[in-house]
Amino acid sequence: MTLILNIxxxxxxxxxxxxxxxxxxxxxxxxxxxxxxxxLHVAVDEMMKLNGCKMKDLNAIAVTDGPGSYxxxxxxxxxxxxxCYALQIPLITESSLKIMAFAASLQLNNIGESLLCPMIDAxxxxxxxxxxxxxxxxxxxxTAMILDxxxxxSLLQSNNIYFFGSGSIKxxxxxxxxxAFLVDIKYNSGHLAILAxxxxxxxxxxxxxxxxxxxxxxxxxxxKK
Numbered sequence: 001m002t003l004i005l006n007i008x009x010x011x012x013x014x015x016x017x018x019x020x021x022x023x024x025x026x027x028x029x030x031x032x033x034x035x036x037x038x039x040l041h042v043a044v045d046e047m048m049k050l051n052g053c054k055m056k057d058l059n060a061i062a063v064t065d066g067p068g069s070y071x072x073x074x075x076x077x078x079x080x081x082x083x084c085y086a087l088q089i090p091l092i093t094e095s096s097l098k099i100m101a102f103a104a105s106l107q108l109n110n111i112g113e114s115l116l117c118p119m120i121d122a123x124x125x126x127x128x129x130x131x132x133x134x135x136x137x138x139x140x141x142x143t144a145m146i147l148d149x150x151x152x153x154s155l156l157q158s159n160n161i162y163f164f165g166s167g168s169i170k171x172x173x174x175x176x177x178x179x180a181f182l183v184d185i186k187y188n189s190g191h192l193a194i195l196a197x198x199x200x201x202x203x204x205x206x207x208x209x210x211x212x213x214x215x216x217x218x219x220x221x222x223x224k225k
Contacts, residue, residue, distance in 0.1 A: 033072065098136060
């Protein structure tokens with residue numbers, strides 16, 4: 001039996017999932033993005049107690065490593081690394097965009113050769129995005145993209161593409177391409193749990209010392225003089 005704590009604080013909605021052999025035992029969510037840091041450890045303690053488990057029972061910790069909210073990524077990664085170090089168990093990381101694409105592959109039927117395009121809002125007209133086939137083969141690596149009416153134009157000439165995620169709302173206002181489909185996909189740390197279990201079975205772990213969030217772009221803060 002493999003018991004994994006799965007943590008996702010990368011986007012607006014944070015969630016944690018306790019899974020056994022890839023199957024969800026419990027899931028808790030937080031809809032207030034500014035409260036992810038204060039919510040996380042309390043939620044983990046609550047979930048473990050409600051399920052009659054102790055932290056020492058865990059076999060691994062899985063966490064989304066980005067892209068997404070800078071603060072959210074740091075909150076999830078630091079907690080996951082701390083748990084792994086204290087418990088001496090492996091760390092598993094997974095792309096937030098790949099998790100979204102995985103959720104889409106489960107919720108969309110018979111998309112064939114169509115592509116999956118998860119989008120995370122990165123403020124203004126920018127999004128974090130990537131492209132995947134239905135089997136999760138990466139077609140375009142994660143990137144920060146400023147959207148305009150010509151975005152994805154070459155790919156849309158010969159491909160149907162499904163767009164989803166918080167950033168796709170911006171894209172919906174820009175495109176009228178008949179090969180662009182805007183869909184609503186639900187995803188959470190329960191989807192991370194399935195991918196994390198697969199990685200655990202193949203011992204695909206991340207080095208705790210060198211692991212860090214995939215910010216994609218540099219963080220800049222501005223203060224008034």
